[in-house]
Amino acid sequence: MLVTGIKSKPVYAPLQADIRGRYHLMLGMGVGAAPLLRVIAEMRAASEASLKYTRVLYVPGAEAEQFKTAAVSDVQIFAGTPALLESFRQVLAQSLMGTRLYVAGPESFIGLVMKIALEFNLNKDEIRAEECGSLARRIYCIHCRATTEEVRTNIVRCVGCERWLLVRDHYSRRLAAYMGVMVDAEAPGELPLLKEVFL
Amino acid sequence: MSAVFKPHETFRDDFTYANSPQAIRRFPLPFPEDNYMYSVNIEPHMPGPAGSVTEFAFDVDEHYVAECRERAIVLAAEPLRYQALPHMMSSQWDCMELIMDSLARDYPEHFSLAKQGNRWHWINRPLEIDQHFTFGDAASLPREPLDYITRQAQGDFVVMDQREGDLWTEAGMVTTQADWSLDFDMGMTFKEWHGPVPLAHELQVFDRALKFLLNLRLGAPVRRLNWTMTINPRLDTSPENYPFWGPDRASVTAQNAGDRVHLRVELQGLWRLPRSNAVVFGIRCYLISLRELATVPKWARRVHRVLRHLHPALIDYKGLTRYREAAVAWLAPFDDGSPTTPGTASE
Ligand code: HEM
Numbered sequence: 001m002l003v004t005g006i007k008s009k010p011v012y013a014p015l016q017a018d019i020r021g022r023y024h025l026m027l028g029m030g031v032g033a034a035p036l037l038r039v040i041a042e043m044r045a046a047s048e049a050s051l052k053y054t055r056v057l058y059v060p061g062a063e064a065e066q067f068k069t070a071a072v073s074d075v076q077i078f079a080g081t082p083a084l085l086e087s088f089r090q091v092l093a094q095s096l097m098g099t100r101l102y103v104a105g106p107e108s109f110i111g112l113v114m115k116i117a118l119e120f121n122l123n124k125d126e127i128r129a130e131e132c133g134s135l136a137r138r139i140y141c142i143h144c145r146a147t148t149e150e151v152r153t154n155i156v157r158c159v160g161c162e163r164w165l166l167v168r169d170h171y172s173r174r175l176a177a178y179m180g181v182m183v184d185a186e187a188p189g190e191l192p193l194l195k196e197v198f199l
Numbered sequence: 200m201s202a203v204f205k206p207h208e209t210f211r212d213d214f215t216y217a218n219s220p221q222a223i224r225r226f227p228l229p230f231p232e233d234n235y236m237y238s239v240n241i242e243p244h245m246p247g248p249a250g251s252v253t254e255f256a257f258d259v260d261e262h263y264v265a266e267c268r269e270r271a272i273v274l275a276a277e278p279l280r281y282q283a284l285p286h287m288m289s290s291q292w293d294c295m296e297l298i299m300d301s302l303a304r305d306y307p308e309h310f311s312l313a314k315q316g317n318r319w320h321w322i323n324r325p326l327e328i329d330q331h332f333t334f335g336d337a338a339s340l341p342r343e344p345l346d347y348i349t350r351q352a353q354g355d356f357v358v359m360d361q362r363e364g365d366l367w368t369e370a371g372m373v374t375t376q377a378d379w380s381l382d383f384d385m386g387m388t389f390k391e392w393h394g395p396v397p398l399a400h401e402l403q404v405f406d407r408a409l410k411f412l413l414n415l416r417l418g419a420p421v422r423r424l425n426w427t428m429t430i431n432p433r434l435d436t437s438p439e440n441y442p443f444w445g446p447d448r449a450s451v452t453a454q455n456a457g458d459r460v461h462l463r464v465e466l467q468g469l470w471r472l473p474r475s476n477a478v479v480f481g482i483r484c485y486l487i488s489l490r491e492l493a494t495v496p497k498w499a500r501r502v503h504r505v506l507r508h509l510h511p512a513l514i515d516y517k518g519l520t521r522y523r524e525a526a527v528a529w530l531a532p533f534d535d536g537s538p539t540t541p542g543t544a545s546e
Contacts, residue, residue, distance in 0.1 A: 006394065007390055007393070007394035007395075007400060008387065008391040008392070008395075142382075142383060142439055142441075143438075143439060143441070145382075169394070170383070170395050171391075172387065173386065174387075175383070179380075179383055179438070181441060185442045186446060186521060187449055188446070
């Protein structure tokens with residue numbers, strides 16, 4: 001059964017420029033551009049120089065052009081999330097002393113960034129994140145451990161074992177995924193109506 | 200009095216598990232009243248009466264050998280049911296020491312432990328284990344210490360690191376659980392892993408329990424009882440294997456409920472560990488069929504009433520929806536409406 005109110009998913013504070021940081025690393029996807037551009041504008045107002053020490057990693061979105069005109073020193077545009085995350089990993093492998101991290105985009109994008117941050121032992125308070133865009137979920141099949149991406153429906157067919165899974169509200173930061181559990185185990189073939197719920 | 204082991208009992212396939220009359224009499228009924236709701240039911244883990252399940256720190260009963268074999272079966276198929284993050288090694292040794300010290304002290308006829316400095320000699324007679332090793336040297340044991348010792352213990356164990364004002368699940372041996380997954384919950388905080396539990400967050404149960412546990416003191420362990428129901432005496436009701444045990448829930452009728460439906464009680468103990476400052480959570484599972492339970496008239500009346508009036512959110516969360524009515528119908532003839540005395544004593 002779907003239990004309401006997700007207690008295992010972190011709640012993030014909205015993004016805000018923090019010019020006490022010496023470096024600023026921004027990760028964004030799609031509509032996540034808007035909050036990042038908002039932070040960039042805040043930084044420009046507070047300290048124009050800090051933009052020289054700002055780096056943006058971004059998966060577009062139509063908004064890619066806007067970063068170019070925002071006078072940020074270093075903007076990298078990626079074709080997809082995996083490439084961006086790989087680049088993020090490389091950055092984390094170097095020192096992050098004095099760096100402020102800003103993340104903006106759909107919740108599954110933020111989840112993947114946080115998963116990597118966790119692997120590098122970054123405290124969750126060291127990262128600011130703002131969710132915007134699709135609520136589509138990553139679903140970890142508790143039976144075969146495969147992850148099904150971009151799930152918008154209440155039940156979904158597992159890409160690994162092909163069971164129909166109920167999408168639960170239990171979330172793991174370590175796996176960056178919600179739990180999927182076989183929906184018709186007790187009565188084979190008895191599926192609830194398929195509904196789009198995570199839009 | 201030491202229990203006589205029943206090494207051939209099974210918790211799967213032909214389900215030959217059963218309770219002796221003595222095991223029934225000492226069953227830890229979790230209902231002091233005729234109704235049930237979540238509460239912060241934590242009490243000191245003080246030695247209980249002789250022969251009771253709380254007489255010793257860890258209860259070793261007639262199912263010991265069979266339960267250790269069942270654990271080995273699960274682990275052979277699914278190694279990830281045991282997991283430990285690298286920084287938990289010191290708490291693993293702590294945990295091993297706690298269990299070995301307790302078993303050797305409380306059941307000298309079954310276990311012995313000799314220590315000469317770091318040179319330890321452990322003997323487990325029921326499982327025919329005789330092990331010399333160096334405490335603190337993982338290479339001197341055939342497995343990681345927590346893995347090693349919990350294969351020789353009944354019940355699940357979860358070890359939590361304490362930092363940032365929270366408890367973090369970072370090691371565990373979980374093969375006899377009531378529908379939750381160590382693999383999924385690894386790395387979570389106290390409120391994160393309790394996320395799916397209904398009502399209790401709103402009742403402030405978890406706020407208060409966490410505050411209490413963060414102050415848990417060395418040498419002052421605590422315990423609580425929790426319960427659910429399971430079809431057949433199946434220990435491994437993991438979400439991982441739900442496709443295999445889920446169908447059992449649809450097989451219950453008012454005729455077979457007495458033998459199929461089992462009350463599943465967890466005696467949960469919590470200990471502060473000395474070197475690592477971690478907390479170990481032991482979840483010892485007891486199973487009893489409704490037919491066995493009904494041999495105690497007061498218990499039959501009480502469980503009948505608890506089940507009949509259980510809050511709908513708990514019925515749903517505990518997975519009783521399909522068979523609760525059958526269980527209530529099976530118990531009804533045992534309930535003449537006469538009052539029950541307070542507490543869990545058999546009368
Ligand atoms: C610190 C050690 C503890 C651990 C590792 C632990 C772990 C768990 C887990 C994994 C679940 C299952 C959640 C799910 O559905 O996925 C659970 C359920 C629950 N826990 Fe804990 N718990 C601990 C301590 C406590 C304490 C001290 C309380 C005190 C009130 C408590 C109250 C509950 C309750 C009420 C449930 C729901 C049980 C049910 O209805 O079957 N837990 N716990």
